[in-house]
Amino acid sequence: MIFPPYLHPGDCIGIVAPARKISPKEVKAAIDFLEMHHFRVAVGKNLFAKQFQFAGSDEERAADFQSFLDDPDIKAIWCARGGYGSVRIIDRLDFSHFIQHPKWVCGYSDITVFHSHLHQMGYATLHCTMPINIQPSDFDNINNRTMVQALTGGVLAYTVPNFGINKAGTAQGEVVGGNLSILYSLLGSSSDVDTTGKILFIEDLDEHLYHVDRMMQALKRAGKLSHLAGLVVGTMSDMHNNDPSNPFGQEAEEIVAACCQEYSYPICYQFPVGHAGSNVALKLGAKATLSVMGSGGTLIFNE
Helix, strand or coil: CECCCCCCCCCEEEEECCCECCCHHHHHHHHHHHHHCCCEEEECCCCCCCECCECCCHHHHHHHHHHHHHCCCEEEEEECCCCCCHHHCHHHCCCHHHHHCCCEEEECHHHHHHHHHHHHHCECEEECCCHHHCCCCCCCCHHHHHHHHHHCCCCCEEEEECCCCCECEEEEEEEEEEEHHHHHHCCCCCCCCCCCCCEEEEEEECCEHHHHHHHHHHHHHCCCCCCCCEEEEEEEECCECCCCCCCCCCCHHHHHHHHCCCCCCCEECCCCCCCCCCCCCEEECCEEEEEEECCEEEEEECC
């Protein structure tokens, strides 16, 4: 796995919106936050463009992303928000300049499209908070701090309390994954995630429980769950029963556990990454050690 260079004070971070639209007001705190940490900031030419729910047309969003991929002065591309839209532009992008000057691509949720695609190319990325989440009254929260730690080469190590259906064990491997719905949508494509020997991370938001089961069954049938080193399950937030009078019968974590019950690798649930507030940074593509025991779990990045 190739790691882009870590950042230093004075380096430039580019903010782009590859999916849902965003306003200047929603980005201002993020710019202030980066400048507080002595980074320069560039914003995409079309960052505040609008086309229905999107941050401009596919052509505009792709042009902004391409501009930052091609610019050697940009050391990290920070996606402004998720939503939907990244998959519509991924095949428009030319990564030839990126290969010459790799840089960190940062974000979560819909940004899983870029994470997965770049991992197939052999490059590490950063799963982390986004500008839409930065609040001026709370610059020093753990989500923001770990993002800066990761970008500057700091150590990432996390400990989480026990969750009743955790599966004990220890695993080592590259951490891959992201949003479950996006991973499911990429199955069979050129951006499909390679999970063999890896620690897979998944999280999701606002899904019907039967659809969580459908996605997990699809990953299982595609061989994405059978050869893992370990599994980390982030927050599964705001899940719904399709018909409350006829419930699905399992919570999201129980659905994951049932799909993986035949496998011996460790599984850590309720990891503080996802859409539920806690969203610590993960270096996707980096090797880590996952330890799950009765008292809880740890995920320590080794590089």
